[in-house]
Amino acid sequence: MTTGRVEAPTRREADLYATSSRTILLALAPILVALTLAGALLLALGVDPLTYYGYVLQRGLLSPLGFEGTITRMAPLLLLAASLIVAFQAGIWNLGGDGQFLLGALTAAAAGPPLAAHLPVSAALLLCLIVGAGVGAVWALLPALLRAYQGVNEIITTLMMSFLGVSFANVLVKLVFRDTTTTVPQTRTLPVADRLPRLFDTTVTSGVLIGLVAIVVVQLVITRTAFGLRLRVVGANARAAVHAGLPVPRLVVAAFVISAGLAGLAGAVEILGVEGNVRADWNPAFSLTVVPLVFLARFNGFAAIFFVFLFSVLSIGGESAAHRMGVPSFFNLVIVALVLVLLALAEYLGGRRLSGPVA
Template identity: 65%
Template sequence: MSSQSSHTRAPGPLSLPRLKSALARVGLSVGPVAIALVITGGLLVAMGVNPLEYYGFILQKGLMTPSGLQATLTRMGPLLLIAASLMVAFRAGLWNLGGDGQFLLGAVIASAVAAPLNDMGAPSWLTLLAAMAAGTITGGLWAILPAILKAWQHINEIITTMMMSFLGISLANVLVKLVFADPATTVPETRTLPYEQRLPSLFGTHISSGLPIGLFAVIAVHWMMTRTAFGLRLRTVGANPRAALHAGLPVGALTIAVFALSAALAGLAGAVEVIGIEGNVRADWNPAYSLLVVPLVFLARFNGFAAIAFVFIFSVLSIGSESAARRMGVPNHFTLVTVAVLLIVLGLTEMVEQRRRDRAGVQ
């Protein structure tokens, strides 16, 4: 009887460290958000704005009204695809910071494919699939050069992907202004896909079906990286390339696969943004979603389900702040200030946590 009682009590001490570890991970993710909101609240006070009123208005417009909630959920679609894109690269130990260029080129090419197909009377499903495929392929191809330079020349991918991003943004603008410009408009933009021909809305609402596409992508990437042999190979290459080589893994091919998959998802995000929300691409348009999502993915610790939660929070903040800016006289881009503060706090938090690990003797 005594042995049985000791057996049943055994899980208690074992579960306590797990609980502490889980709470620590939650604190490292939620803590920087709370600190960033407090700091930006101080900035609002300095601007003569009541931060509680400002944040309350954001929640009201981004979450509490039917139109605001639908706009928030629609905004999540492309952001989730970008989160999936970043998760692939970061979990594999690589930095794809060229997502904005991949996103814009995917959007432009998707728009250039969708409008003519629609004019030719192609079925709506074929038009949408062709546009998404075009955006996906374009994004993937734009990352091949940084992938090759990383795989066989060991050139820092942070530099090459950012350079390719600048080139991609410039090329996208050139294509909009010179190659794919709609001749019927005076402002440079691609031809507009009619609203009724875009990605269908969900359940009679105004929520774009880009949302389930993004959710599926994030969950699929999370499953691939944590539950499949391919994901294990990618994580092994990222953790220790030399050990991966000694284990017989094709490091070069896997590196290119990571970049191609990551960039393809960013290109798909651009396509979904155009055929699900915007309808066309205007000259000099760049929402810079990729760099905005980077801190969200880090806060989520590369966990897909946590990434969904943080993207939702950011979408509420983004949609609500647009209304709050008009209502309370706050600059339109104050959300970017919040993201910048969040990045700084996140970096400081990581530094403190790393020092704590070093003191504890954890490598």
């Protein structure tokens, strides 16, 4: 009996270790291979890949200003990652994040200056964050209701609403919220003193704390609460969820609203922390860029923080390295695309290896 008590936990620990090792390998291997392939592309362009990656690390991680820029870049990406985790865990493809992001940003930019002029800065910022999240959530109601009650494919509807949201935001900037004191079509600029406070006398916006809190809360809600369990059941098998008596349509709408609200909040954080205004035709297109990071993290919030950090280093450092070495500015997206393709290939080969003995 004593032997049995000792062996059972040991076997479970060994299985857990093997599973964790495989998950880490499948997550990191595509990144390493993608960097190697990207290095081969750099060689074909006549650029030394070691020098290029050295600049990326120097500008995005090792220099004080570069590191601060990396952490600041993480703020909206973390909120968008949290948004996508909620949607994907519920089995929903919310691909309208760019429209929700931009409308949330525009709302915060339009409301910020007048609110800051009549309210304490903290109250004005809080209201802007709430309104930005609310506008993002409202913009997703139509795709949510169509998916929940009519079964309409949300991939199509969210992409269409994203396109409409981006175009509508540009129209509002040019015709409704334009700052008439400038020649460039943009909203009024929120003064630096009225923006989100900086951390520890650096250029890092406190928006990164909002992003970290949001993604940790999402992870805990998804994994530790009854509501999160219901969302995961719906995402795993909607028909089984119906037979289990779960209110699937309401859960789908709730997941959509939470996901879109976080995307709108990401836009508000970017404006209130960094940009200060919205210019015409401005669209950083962060949402679709975050999708592969969330897949690399296996929809895990804590792992998503790590991958968002890596991407931020690559993004900030890559911008400087590309300018210095004559590499196209979109080369970072090539690396992300390679990572995504290799991730899919690794998942396919890993699945075949595990199912082979059973078959």
